[in-house]
């Protein structure tokens with residue numbers, strides 16, 4: 048009888064231990080998941096402008112581990128290096144776009160689009176009704192310093 052009681056107690060203690068272990072592991076992994084969620088929200092949902100260095104007005108919501116990516120910025124001199132068909136950066140309304148991949152598919156010809164490489168093409172680009180800055184969003188490389 049005594050032996051049976053000892054066995055029962057051992058089983059009980061093992062069971063309680065297993066349950067506690069389960070909760071400990073589970074709470075750790077959910078903490079991890081919520082951290083990951085915060086990180087991915089921070090890097091994707093913040094507007095690019097507010098994440099830029101020096102002008103961050105949302106400093107109070109920036110996580111301490113610095114997971115927010117910053118928007119690069121370049122001087123006109125740097126942009127002007129990318130002035131040909133192998134690398135064509137252009138400035139439109141203070142934003143820099145790498146439009147190299149558009150050069151050979153430009154509907155008005157290669158020479159027309161090349162005029163905008165390495166320079167501020169705000170006026171040139173704005174003159175054409177068919178141009179739409181929103182179309183260039185995926186070619187954005189940074190802001191003009």
Ligand code: HEM
Nearest residue numbers: 137146149154155159160162163168171172175177178182
């Ligand atoms: C800053 C660089 C660019 C410059 C300087 C430029 C210049 C021009 C010019 C001068 C025209 C008018 C041609 C004419 O009426 O005879 C034109 C037309 C056009 N461009 Fe650009 N362009 C640039 C970038 C782009 C890009 C990146 C796209 C596409 C995403 C694009 C799409 C078009 C389209 C659709 C037209 C109209 C063509 C037509 O009406 O047949 N351009 N461009």
